[in-house]
Amino acid sequence: QVQLVESGGGLVQAGGSLRLSCAASGRTFSNYPMGWFRQAPGKERQFVAAISRSGDITYYADSVKGRFTISRDNAKNTVYLQMNSLKPEDTAVYYCAAGKFGYREYVTKMLGDYDYWGQGTQVTVSS
Numbered sequence: 001q002v003q004l005v006e007s008g009g010g011l012v013q014a015g016g017s018l019r020l021s022c023a024a025s026g027r028t029f030s031n032y033p034m035g036w037f038r039q040a041p042g043k044e045r046q047f048v049a050a051i052s053r054s055g056d057i058t059y060y061a062d063s064v065k066g067r068f069t070i071s072r073d074n075a076k077n078t079v080y081l082q083m084n085s086l087k088p089e090d091t092a093v094y095y096c097a098a099g100k101f102g103y104r105e106y107v108t109k110m111l112g113d114y115d116y117w118g119q120g121t122q123v124t125v126s127s
Contacts, residue, residue, distance in 0.1 A: 003025045004024050007023070008121060010124070014126065015086065019080060019082050022080070022096030033098075035108070040092040047111070049061065052107050057107050
């Protein structure tokens with residue numbers, strides 16, 4: 001079992017920045033690929049970014065590429081999402097997720113490939 005707790009959300013003006021954190025506890029954090037997803041009101045949860053277990057591989061949705069950066073600190077059991085140049089359309093609840101326990105280096109954007117989810121943190125970008 002892995003428990004995930006997000007933090008760092010809030011209200012920011014368009015063009016601003018936020019840094020989300022996701023603290024993990026439970027089984028060995030470094031054996032899980034991690035991802036960030038978001039869900040706006042009335043919309044399906046969508047992929048934002050993913051990072052492999054070591055951090056060597058990252059993958060982004062086209063809508064955030066060049067603006068968002070995913071990273072992880074395995075010594076601190078934490079994954080981050082640095083969000084720059086925020087737009088009103090980035091407004092959503094952001095969730096971190098842990099993929100399947102293992103030793104393979106990979107990333108995935110498929111929601112069904114993630115086994116554990118945090119409770120989410122609200123990000124609101126005003127115009």
